[in-house]
Amino acid sequence: MVPEQQPSSMPFQRYQEFPRVDLPDRTWPGATIRSAPRWLSTDLRDGNQALIEPMDPERKLEMFQLLCSMGYKEIEVGFPAASQTDFDFIRTLIERDLVPEDVQISVLTQARTDLIERSVQSLVGAHRATVHLYNATAPEFRRVVFDVDRAACKAIAVDGTRDVLRFAEQYLGSTPHFGYQYSPEIFIDTELDFALEVCEGVMDVWQPGPGREIILNLPATVERSTPNIYADQIEWMSRNLSRRDHVCLSVHPHNDRGTAVASAELAVMAGADRVEGCLFGHGERTGNVDLVTLALNLFSQGVDPQVTISDIDHVRRVVEHCTQLPVAPRHPYGGDLVYTAFSGSHQDAIKKGLTALENDAAQSGVPVEEYPWNVPYLPIDPKDVGRTYEAVIRVNSQSGKGGVSYVLHRDHALDLPRRLQIEFSHVVQQHTDGEGGEFSGERIWEIFESTYLDETTAPAVVAHRSTNQDGSYHISADVQVQDEIREITGSGHGPLSAFCDALTQIDVKVRVVDYVEHSLSAGTDARAAAYVEAEVDGTVVWGVGIHQNITTASLKAVCSAVRRGSTLV
Numbered sequence: 321m322v323p324e325q326q327p328s329s330m331p332f333q334r335y336q337e338f339p340r341v342d343l344p345d346r347t348w349p350g351a352t353i354r355s356a357p358r359w360l361s362t363d364l365r366d367g368n369q370a371l372i373e374p375m376d377p378e379r380k381l382e383m384f385q386l387l388c389s390m391g392y393k394e395i396e397v398g399f400p401a402a403s404q405t406d407f408d409f410i411r412t413l414i415e416r417d418l419v420p421e422d423v424q425i426s427v428l429t430q431a432r433t434d435l436i437e438r439s440v441q442s443l444v445g446a447h448r449a450t451v452h453l454y455n456a457t458a459p460e461f462r463r464v465v466f467d468v469d470r471a472a473c474k475a476i477a478v479d480g481t482r483d484v485l486r487f488a489e490q491y492l493g494s495t496p497h498f499g500y501q502y503s504p505e506i507f508i509d510t511e512l513d514f515a516l517e518v519c520e521g522v523m524d525v526w527q528p529g530p531g532r533e534i535i536l537n538l539p540a541t542v543e544r545s546t547p548n549i550y551a552d553q554i555e556w557m558s559r560n561l562s563r564r565d566h567v568c569l570s571v572h573p574h575n576d577r578g579t580a581v582a583s584a585e586l587a588v589m590a591g592a593d594r595v596e597g598c599l600f601g602h603g604e605r606t607g608n609v610d611l612v613t614l615a616l617n618l619f620s621q622g623v624d625p626q627v628t629i630s631d632i633d634h635v636r637r638v639v640e641h642c643t644q645l646p647v648a649p650r651h652p653y654g655g656d657l658v659y660t661a662f663s664g665s666h667q668d669a670i671k672k673g674l675t676a677l678e679n680d681a682a683q684s685g686v687p688v689e690e691y692p693w694n695v696p697y698l699p700i701d702p703k704d705v706g707r708t709y710e711a712v713i714r715v716n717s718q719s720g721k722g723g724v725s726y727v728l729h730r731d732h733a734l735d736l737p738r739r740l741q742i743e744f745s746h747v748v749q750q751h752t753d754g755e756g757g758e759f760s761g762e763r764i765w766e767i768f769e770s771t772y773l774d775e776t777t778a779p780a781v782v783a784h785r786s787t788n789q790d791g792s793y794h795i796s797a798d799v800q801v802q803d804e805i806r807e808i809t810g811s812g813h814g815p816l817s818a819f820c821d822a823l824t825q826i827d828v829k830v831r832v833v834d835y836v837e838h839s840l841s842a843g844t845d846a847r848a849a850a851y852v853e854a855e856v857d858g859t860v861v862w863g864v865g866i867h868q869n870i871t872t873a874s875l876k877a878v879c880s881a882v883r884r885g886s887t888l889v
């Protein structure tokens with residue numbers, strides 16, 4: 321019987337269900353995203369206004385240049401009426417000609433005449449610029465913050481739009497590409513018919529038409545609904561807006577419920593043309609929607625994100641420097657740990673998946689980096705975003721043979737036979753259980769060396785000579801036994817059986833059960849690894865030998881098994 325959950329002591333009765341949208345014929349659930357939406361980065365505005373320490377001009381410029389280099393074409397560069405620093409930064413961008421020809425900068429302003437005038441003034445001389453006006457339209461804001469009715473609330477937006485037009489004519493006559501964006505702030509909580517009415521009023525002033533688009537941005541200023549309800553709201557607006565062909569329908573999800581990415585994706589399925597957000601989800605409170613995740617989610621579905629994130633660590637470093645806030649280790653795509661597997665079964669599957677990918681690519685004659693990606697537990701190839709496989713498999717007490725042998729292969733080109741993998745992973749497990757924490761490649765190698773390659777205890781092959789007569793192999797080997805070197809001789813079908821025969825002269829009884837060898841490198845100083853599974857005094861153990869000479873490597877492997885067998889007995 322499953323234990324019954326108990327009522328919590330939380331005051332959940334204080335909260336209400338978010339109202340649904342009456343849209344029974346909604347179409348978005350059947351949609352697929354097949355192309356990237358237009359992106360707007362608001363890192364320098366919404367992202368910046370939420371920082372403990374807002375960016376100084378150098379940091380702002382660094383962020384702006386990063387965004388341009390990634391391919392963002394619409395960038396909100398500040399709230400110029402808010403502070404001299406913001407105003408001056410925008411002036412610097414324009415006066416020092418730092419804005420690429422194909423990048424449209426935008427500035428945000430409240431719908432207040434003096435603030436609009438100052439905002440428009442900040443854009444004088446820009447090649448491409450957008451003024452972004454907002455006012456809150458939700459009932460609670462109308463009642464509490466502005467103390468206005470619907471008509472007066474709409475008038476704030478409409479009058480503000482007139483101000484924008486007026487000041488643009490006055491100051492920006494020479495700006496070849498001037499754009500306008502309006503946001504009914506708190507759209508998510510605004511009655512849909514009223515949001516529509518305000519947007520229509522704004523459009524009546526702006527008069528969108530061919531060659532004269534308007535951006536209507538519908539923010540989830542505070543994310544309060546499940547993403548499907550936001551998607552319904554967007555589909556409803558998209559269907560009901562007039563002049564739809566000349567409207568760029570934009571969304572601006574925040575992440576209060578942790579579902580901003582889903583909200584943005586469903587909103588695009590519901591008809592949104594454009595998404596506003598910040599790199600790694602910076603922004604007010606829990607942040608704006610994360611543009612990096614959105615882009616790489618598209619990428620992982622075979623859709624060109626139209627921004628380049630080929631070196632995600634570089635993007636992350638710049639963002640961390642500019643925001644002075646860290647990206648969390650588990651942050652999608654960019655966190656330190658997101659391409660790492662610690663647990664045994666994951667490591668095993670990844671290791672097999674990577675090998676299969678290489679084999680499949682080789683068989684079809686396609687370079688592996690172009691071959692369709694399909695590796696368990698890794699939604700994208702870390703290399704596509706500039707990560708190496710170094711950190712993919714890391715070893716701790718949760719790890720199994722796959723991880724340990726992957727690390728040995730990665731760092732030392734050793735291909736341990738399966739049963740040796742099992743044996744050695746138990747050895748490592750004893751250490752991880754005892755010592756705890758993560759085991760580096762160096763630490764694993766140390767354990768491997770001391771377990772299999774340490775020749776300080778007897779027996780150890782010092783030299784060997786052999787002859788092959790009458791179909792029989794004769795060996796004479798100098799073997800270190802305690803403090804002396806003994807010459808032992810033996811015969812067999814090959815070096816291994818002859819050596820095992822010779823070892824009986826020093827009272828060692830060993831029978832080879834399995835033998836595997838492979839080369840470790842190419843060229844004149846090529847080395848080989850030999851693995852011997854042997855029964856030593858009734859115990860079956862593995863031994864490993866590494867040497868330029870493959871016969872020497874195999875004899876060393878036998879001695880390694882003998883040493884290991886005698887310690888275990």
Ligand SMILES: CC(=O)SCCNC(=O)CCNC(=O)[C@H](O)C(C)(C)COP(=O)(O)OP(=O)(O)OC[C@H]1O[C@@H](n2cnc3c(N)ncnc32)[C@H](O)[C@@H]1OP(=O)(O)O
Nearest residue numbers: 369399401402403429430431432454455456465466505541
């Ligand atoms: C959801 C968002 O992220 S919106 C963007 C938020 N970002 C910012 O506010 C950062 C920059 N803002 C600022 O620095 C300041 O707010 C300033 C300089 C623009 C204005 O400062 P102040 O004049 O002191 O006004 P304050 O910030 O207190 O704003 C509140 C006043 O503006 C009014 N107001 C607020 N938003 C708007 C708006 N979008 N349109 C018109 N009026 C508005 C309020 O009703 C209130 O008016 P009241 O004083 O008559 O009651």
Ligand SMILES: CC(C)C(=O)C(=O)O
Nearest residue numbers: 454503505506539541
């Ligand atoms: C100004 C608007 C677009 C905003 O940032 C919000 O509503 O979150």
Ligand SMILES: [Mg+2]
Nearest residue numbers: 366541572604
């Ligand atoms: Mg916002």
